[in-house]
Amino acid sequence: MKATLTFVFCIASTLISYAQSRGTIFTQVKNTQQKPLEGITVQLLRQKDSALVKLAITDAEGKATLVSLAFGDYYLRYVGNGFETTYSAPFTLSEQQGTYQVPPQTLQPQAKDIGAVTVTAKKPFIQRLSDRTVLNVESSILSAGSSGFELLERAPGVVIDQNDVISLSGKQGVLVMIDGKISPLSGADLANYLRGLPSGSIERIDLITNPSAKYDAAGNAGIIDIRLKKDQRLGTNGTLNTFYGQGVYAKVGAGVTLNYRNKKVNVFGSNNTAYRKGLNQLLLDRNFYTNAGQFTGSDYKDNYGRFPILSNNFRIGADYFPSKRTVIGIVLNGSGVGIERMNDNNAVVFDQQGKPASTFYTIASNNDFNNNLVGNVNFKHSFDSLGQELTADFDYGSYWSGSNAQTGTKYFKNDGTTLAPDYVLDGVQRGNLKLQSFKTDYVRPFKKQSKLEAGFKWSKVKTDNDAKFFDVSNGTRIVDASKTNHFLYEEENFATYVNYAKQWKQWNVQLGLRAERTSLHTYQAIGNVAFDSSYLQLFPSAFVNRQIGKQKTIGFSISRRIDRPSYNQLNPFLFLIDVTTYATGNPNLLPQFTWNYEVNYNTPKLNATLTYSKTNEVLNTAIVRFKDAFPNLPSDDNVTVQLPINISTTNYVGLTLSSPLKVKPWWSILNNANIFYSKFNGQLAGTRLNDGRAAVNLNSTNNFT
Incomplete structure (x- = not known):
């Protein structure tokens, strides 16, 4: 839990007392026939410097209300397409007159066509659309000096655990x-990429908890789409940014973007470099029992890690506009991340009477790198101004990763003397991933606010992971055959979809169907083990939304999703965490399938989402005795292995709440609450599972400027 209930309640009481000392403005807009005008932008400006304070949009009665305003001297500006810009008379909000009714304003039609009026203002940090929640990163000081990883930690409904597993609304399996x-990275590789991605290169983050048929069916928790910046201004433009942050350790970074754009060509590029140092403390308390339930012993571990991260990201590309309705583009993205990890692990082993029996101390160091280079060629043609368009994308990317690791362990008796010889293990791991994909989408609007979408996608991923481990306890490098391995993985997907949307006044309905065929092949060099699988699945989706008031909506959605095991989960490599804790993959994992049901309610001050889902063949992680998972390898009773498995079913109910608040001009708060209950059913190591758990995650991010 990132913030205590006490803190949240204190903040809430502060906001209540503060809101009572704020002002409110009412206004109404009409045309020259004295009929109400809907959709007019009302801008509140300060008298002393004409600075924009707040925006509002008039409703069907031509009315707008601006609330929670600081006392001061103001005037209003009214802007609407086809009308002359109009200003109100100056007025004052004070403690004596905290509510002000602006006299009705009459907007005059423009005498001639002077083009559309564009109002430029910052978007809210959190914005709720019909099918997603949007974090407008570049619009908020809350994102300054952060990484993509830290932005996700602050996002409503998003939780990242100490193993870098991303959950959305309490559910793992986020795409x-x-x-x-789609990023082919997962687990630690994805986390390292996000840690090296500075917020200055991000435009927005879309959180899509129940995606439509247009999106890949992968991810039972939904989709997180990170959109990078791209300058749309004409001429030559550039920005230079730097940041410094201080927590336990400092973080610094700098970046530059350049853009040249004219009517025919747009050329852009950016480069960002960042350095930060992270820390992680993991406390493990493990108890061991026989199958009859008799306690046999335990151990307690205190693992403390530090990991400085140096990263660099670049992006370069160009767009060509052969006509006003056509654009052809090419983009090259690359990144490099270097991480030096140092972990200290102190462990105490207890006997069956609960008394200390021995201790061991482990030092682990890793020099890791993650590099990637991804190219994209894209095409877009708009057939008319109504939204009929055809798009196509081709991507090719290469990802390289590696780790040079050394782990050393010393064993001691209770009196501090040596219990057993030192154990030293060296590891050299290398990974390579190749990605190819092609997709095309067609959108056809119809009359009466309806449209049809259809598309096709092909993708192929190939990975090659090689790990070599050496026992150097005696000063000589001896190959450790129980841990050395070579794993190959290949996955190919074909997908097609159709999506239909219709809007009536306050109602919006969307129906879709997606079909995906998947084939995969794995090969493990040790033991000469191969595995092949293929399957075809259908994924329907439906969305219904209704406008129930000014800036208030309620919606319902349903969809079927799939989570395929990642190549890391399938990789059978045996990784050493410490001498009594290992982690490995499972080449026999099956994909999991989920039905998602969601109801949401949204206002400018509150976003609420209630979710229910049922998942079959649930992908999960279990900690089992090493000798049960690998009966042919000798081990002690207290040695465990972390292993991905399939569990029969999971039922999930969750509630996500998000409330962005502006307490004062220099004080912003983002409050998030995530409450959920999960119940598992299935078999694990011969034991029947029929248990559930409730969890609450509260997060309050305060920013002072």
Whole structure:
């Protein structure tokens, strides 16, 4: 839990007392026939410097209300397409006159066509659309000096645990996309990429908890789409940014973006470099029992890690506009991340009477790197101004990762003397991933506010992971055959979809169906073990939304999703965490399938989402005795292994709440609450599972400027 209930309640009481000392403005807008005007932008401006304070949009009665305003001297500006810009007379909000009714304003039609009026203002940090929640990163000081990883930690409904597993609304299996394209990275590789991605290069983050048929069916928790910046201004533009942050350790970074754009060509590029140092403390308290339930012993571990991260990201590309309705683009993205990890692990072993029996101390160091280079060629043609368009994308990318690791362990008796010889293990791991994909989408609007979408996608991923481990306890490098391995993985997907949307006044309905065929092949060099699988699945979706008031909506959605095991989960490599704790993959994992049901309610001050889902063949992680998982390898009773498994079913109910608040001009708060209950059913190590758990995660981010 990132913030205590006491803190949240204190903040709430502060906001209540503060709101009572704020002002409110009412206004109404009409045309020259004295009929109400809907959709007029009302801008509240300060008298002393004409600075924009707040915006509002008139409703069907031509009315707008601006609330929670600081006392001061103001005037209003009214802007609408086809009307002359109009200003109100100056007025004052004070403690004596905290409510002000602006006299009705009459807008005159423009005498001639002077083009559309554009109002530029910052978007709210959190914005709720019909099918997603949007974090407008560049619009908020809350994102300054942060990484993509830290932004996700602050996002409503998003939780990242100490193993870098991303959950959305309490559910794992999130699909992460970069600029609308699936990232093939997962687990630690994805976390390292996000840690090296500075917020200055991010435009927005879309949180899609129940995606439509247009999106890949992967991810039972939904989709997180990170959209990178791209300058739309004409001429030559550039920005330079730097940041410094201080927590336990400092974080610094700098970046530059350049853009040249004219009517025919747009050329852009950016480069961002960052350095930060992270820390992680993990406390483990493990108790061991026989199958009859008799206690046999325990151990307690205190693992403390530090990991400085140096990262660099670049992006370069160009767009060509052969006509006003056509654009052809090419983009090259690359990144490099270097991480030096140092972990200290102190462990105490207890006997069956609960008394200390021995201790061991482990030092682990890793020099890791993650590099990638991804190219994209894209095409877009608009057939008319009504929204009929055809798009196509081709991507090719390479990802390289590696780790040079050394782990050393000393064993001691209770009196401090040596219990056993030192154990030293060296590891050299290398990974390579190749990604290819092609997709095309067609959108056809019809009359009466309806449209049809259809598309096709092909993708192929190939990975090659090689791990070599050496026992150097005696000063000589001896290959450890129980841990050395070579794993190959290949996955190919074909998908097609159709999506239909219709809008009536306050109602919006969307129906879709997606079909995906998947084939995969794995090969494990040790033991010469191969595995092949293929399947075809259908994924329907439906969305219904209704406008129930001014800036208030309620919606319902349903969809079927799939989570395929990642190549890390399938990789059978045996990784050493410490001498009594290992982690490995499972090449026999099956994909999990989920039905998601969601109801949401949204206002400018509150976003609430109630979710229910049922998942079959649930992908989860279990900690089992090493000798049960690997009966052919000798081990002690207190040695465990972390292993991905399938569990029969999971039922999930969750509530996500998010409330962005502006307490004072220099004080902003983002409050998030995530409450959920999960119940598991299935078999694990011969034991029947029929248990559930409730959890609450509260997060309050305060920013002072």
